Amino acid sequence: xxxxxxxxxxxxxxxxxxxxxxxxxxxxxxxNLYWYRQAAGRGLQLLFYSVGIGQISSxxxxxxxxxxxxxxxxxxxxxxxxxxxSGFYLCAWSVSSGTAYYExxxxxxxxxxxx
Amino acid sequence: GESVGxxxxxxxxxxxxxxxxxxxxxxSASDYFIWYxxxxxxxxxxxxxxxxxxxxxxxxxxxxxxNKTVKHLSLQIxxxxxxxxxxxxxxxxxxxxxxxxxxxxxxxxxxVEL
Numbered sequence: 763x764x765x766x767x768x769x770x771x772x773x774x775x776x777x778x779x780x781x782x783x784x785x786x787x788x789x790x791x792x793x794n795l796y797w798y799r800q801a802a803g804r805g806l807q808l809l810f811y812s813v814g815i816g817q818i819s820s821x822x823x824x825x826x827x828x829x830x831x832x833x834x835x836x837x838x839x840x841x842x843x844x845x846x847x848s849g850f851y852l853c854a855w856s857v858s859s860g861t862a863y864y865e866x867x868x869x870x871x872x873x874x875x876x877x
Numbered sequence: 878g879e880s881v882g883x884x885x886x887x888x889x890x891x892x893x894x895x896x897x898x899x900x901x902x903x904x905s906a907s908d909y910f911i912w913y914x915x916x917x918x919x920x921x922x923x924x925x926x927x928x929x930x931x932x933x934x935x936x937x938x939x940x941x942x943x944n945k946t947v948k949h950l951s952l953q954i955x956x957x958x959x960x961x962x963x964x965x966x967x968x969x970x971x972x973x974x975x976x977x978x979x980x981x982x983x984x985x986x987x988x989v990e991l
Contacts, residue, residue, distance in 0.1 A: 794977055803885055805966055805981035806921070821978075852920050859977045863909040863970045866979060868920035 764789035768853050768869040776877055781826075781840040783872050785853030788834065793855040795836040796866060797828055800850040812836060813858065848876045885964060887986040896954040898985045900967030903948065907969035910943060911979065912952045915964045924952070924965075954987075962989045 765788045775781060787793055794813055798806040810828035811819045818828050825844050829837045836853055851872045857864040890896045902910065908929050913921035927934040927941045927950075934941050940953040950967050964986050968979040 796978075803983075805983045806968075806979075807981075808978055811978060854920075856977055863926075863977055865911070865923050865926065866977070867923060868913075871918075871920045873918075 764855070764867065766853060766855055766867060766869040768851075768872050770872060771870065772873045772875075774875045774877060775843050777845055778842045781838070781843050781847070781874070783838040783851055783853075783874075785836040785838075785869055786834055787836075787855045790834070790855070790857070792833060792858045794858055794864075794866075795830060796854040796856075797836065797838050798852040798854065798868075800852060800871075802849075806852060810836075810838070843876045845876050848874055850874075885984050885986045887988060889988045889990055890957050891990050892957060892959060894957055896952075896957045896961070896987060898952045898954075898965045898987065900950040900952075900982050900985075901948055902950060902967065902969045902982070904969055904971065904980070905945075905948070907971060907980075909970040910941070910950050911968045911970070912939075912941060912950075913966045913968060913981075914961075915966060915984070917963075921966060957987075957989050959989050959991065962987055 767786050797810040799809055800806045808821045812830045815830050826840050853869040854866040856866045909926050911926040912924040914924050915921040925936045925939050925941050927943050932943050938955045942951045964984045966984045967982045971978050
């Protein structure tokens with residue numbers, strides 16, 4: 763069966779510090795991978811989307827970047843964090859689909875607080 | 878679209894009653910609609926989805942209804958249990974040309990009272 767991991771689970775970082783969040787998926791090959799952010803009391807906002815190694819699409823302009831160095835590894839980064847970067851970051855995967863719909867499955871999330 | 882408020886709509890039900898959670902969507906081109914359940918501090922959990930050419934789909938204790946005329950989606954939970962307490966999100970897949978990308982609603986807090 764497939765599993766998705768995220769770490770760290772929680773993180774407190776000062777403004778201006780760098781960020782690196784990691785997501786890995788097991789039990790599947792060539793998945794679509796996603797990064798979402800969830801602000802308190804709100805829905806999920808898609809940040810980045812990847813259909814393969816080195817292929818990243820950004821959904822919204824922001825202070826963050828994403829990379830996919832390996833097939834089942836997705837990394838979310840920032841060079842200098844802003845207070846507005848605080849939130850709950852969720853990684854998700856789906857079957858590789860081209861433009862077709864497949865269910866997305868979410869990881870446990872990382873709670874980031876920027877102070 | 879998403880609510881700009883910080884307070885989620887809340888639905889309180891008695892244990893054993895049926896729950897109905899509603900959602901309005903905006904994109905007529907969306908080809909799938911999905912319901913997720915999110916417990917506090919956890920990632921969303923897939924519940925059920927429905928294709929845009931259907932109006933009803935049933936799962937285990939859950940039913941999703943789709944009304945494309947008024948762009949409305951609902952999730953019905955039969956015999957609601959304490960373990961059903963969570964925030965429920967609807968999401969829509971952007972459809973052909975949009976890739977497998979979801980747009981989420983704001984969410985509804987379901988509270989099950991004993």
